[in-house]
Amino acid sequence: MILILTLGLIVLLLIGLPVALALGISALAATLVGGSIFQFSVLSQKMQFGLQNFILLAIPLFILAAKLMNTAGITEKIFKFADTLVGFLPGGLAHANVVASLIFAGMSGAAVVDAAGLGQIELDAMTKGGYSRKFSVAVTAASSTIGPIFPPSLPMVVFSFVSGVSVGRLFLGGVIPGVLMTVILMLMVAFYAKKYDLPRQPFPTLAIAFRSFLDAILPLMTPVILLGGIWLGFFTPTEAAGVAVSYALIIGVFVVRELSWKDIVRAFIETARETAMIGFVVAASAMYGWVLMRSGMTIRIAESLTTISTNPLVILIIINLFLLAVGCFLDSTVAILILGPLFMPVIEKVGIDPVHFGVVMVLNLMIGLLTPPFGIVLFVMAQVSGLKFEDVVKTTLPFLIPLGIVLVLIIIFPGLVTALPDMLMGLRR
Template identity: 50%
Template sequence: MILTLMFVILFVLLVTGAPVAVALGLSSLFFISLSGMPNVVVLHNMVNGINSFPLIAVPFFILAGHLMNTSGITNKIFAFARATVGWMHGGLGHVNVGASVVFAGMSGAAVADAGGLGNIEIRAMRDAGYDTDFSVGITAASSTIGPIIPPSLPLVVYGVIANASIGQLFAAGLVPGFIMAASLMIMVAIISRMRGYPRDDRFMFGVFLRSFGDAILPLFTPIIIVGGILSGAFTPTEAAIAAVVYSMFLGVFVYRTLDTRRILRVSMETVETTASIMVIVAASAIFGWILTANQVAQKFAGTLLTLTDNPSAILLIIMLIVLIVGCFMETIAAITILTPVLLPVAVSVGIDPVHFGIILILNLMIGLLTPPVGLVLYVLSRVAEVPFERCVIATAPFLVPLLAVLLLLTFVPALSMWLPTALYR
């Protein structure tokens, strides 16, 4: 009865607009108080929840993304992508996807991609005569690649909560990320031919070499991060620190676009973002402890298994639940709430935690493109200066390839598991 009331309070608080951390904390405190346990249990579990070495990577990856946006690295990435794939039909649409793939290896956050590259991409596509709706739609869809290709903030948080190897999660995201990019480029090609969008320009090897020369140092960032992790040279946490050091080196000494004022500004932005994530993780730790102590996951698994014992059917039900939750909840909050409940169910039917992590994050990324809580859509609405409702309609066609990839990865685990299996197992 008390557990049911806890969920009711959580739901009411979320619906009324309370911050996720407050909703989790108050509902958990209600349960502990009525259960007769000392309130210090709340603080104890919250502190233990964030006392995790891998979580140190979170502020450093956030800071690295902010530094790259501020130092003008995004412009060089866009120019390189334009010289590489701009010659195709609907060239700037392909450039949009290509730039997101490169930036994904640097920031690991969809909102950072939309906010950093989005302004450059949408402005360039408008100037070239592309419809605003098409420009906004592909920019929103391509930003979801960021948290799948390593490094990835959501995968770090999931790895901590699920007690899964972050190195394996990063390795598992590489192939799915490129599959997402390919599917979006196919969609761009189809729409471009239907609407008669031109090639951006013919391929010129000299332009390609110049853009590659300008972008070569930023392009080393994903090589340093991903290569270092996969080779075992350093941990994901150390990779995040390396990314910050390298970004600072480029911004301060190479391009000289970072000064003390800008560094202080991005540092404060990083502190604010990190604090909000850590408070959610801390509040979810006590919530997750209550769920574990009361065997909620086991009971939920038992309920699902009474409906069907088919692993594919159970996985579809889980994905539907995540897709619905992702429409209403921010990614980190959804990960912290759903993982303790859904992961044991997935494991009970033979789903690898690493594979589950990839499809969970991709599912939640799709939620970033759907109302009412589509953070990427809100960012692009401000960047493109178009109504939120128009952003929703513009993005809808690109949900088709993303959902197709989600289904493909869900039912063909080898696509995400062969690389971590080869490297770590």
């Protein structure tokens, strides 16, 4: 049964079957071989129940909010503001690229949305500013990974779904790592700026800085409103996604007035299409996860890992090495849905904080978005930039170093993740 679940899934994915079908077929096959008639009849119920979780409502709502912000031209205003903040530094537009990704992370929650939304704007600005196309692509790809770490974060919503961990605590846990990623990526840019004498922008006048701030103030308030509302108890993280949509509509329709009814309808249709794809995967993974649990594989993995060591750090290192390999082949959402339930018994047994593990897992899988052969951000950047996929891979590889440094830091120092949620949630109590 376990052999069919694991090898069957791998073979089906390798032959190019859609993820949802691969999960569903391998789960059905394993149940037919090793399960009872009762178990087989329960599978459809598990698929249905998998989609009836209130937390999952946040996914389409955050996707919709990001699309509305994108369509309303907010992304360009964000980049201009970031350029005003740090553009005067050596390699200024590259620094602005990273800072803009941090700001946009407060609205998008997904690396692909960041790369596709801000990507073209950042690439055009950097190319016109005298930066090579390849360097511009590398910075844009690397900085897009901040989106799923700094709140709100779609992968963390998915992790909350499979683990039962508070979404609010996960969101807060991603704040310090997200800022840390921004700082270390900027240090990497500073290294390149010094080495290759990269250009800088003129120091902004007070009038330009003030105007840029006014244009960006409403988008800048998005993460403040969402995190503040969650912390103060005004709304749940799922309800915060609805607030984000309402806020995006108000800004797009009544403030910047660049969001037409046609744009809104298109954003809803695109969101529905993307949500349906995610929904099929969630339903199939719910069935697969139940069969996996019934097979006893989760218990065996927990027992196997704890026989190697009961030291939380050693266990985390082993799991992360495995996730780094998996991230090269599986989409982050799929990896969380499959592997989250698999590793939760392990981390509970050795006493690893689930919020800490959730943020570590998400960051690890975000690195996978930049690794061949299936790193989706690499494909997005190749399409946006017009470069060959091989060139995008080569130019992006050095930027895995700062992301790896952040991953190591949050593995070794759990407080970088847990301090903020412990402090703020403690104050709230």
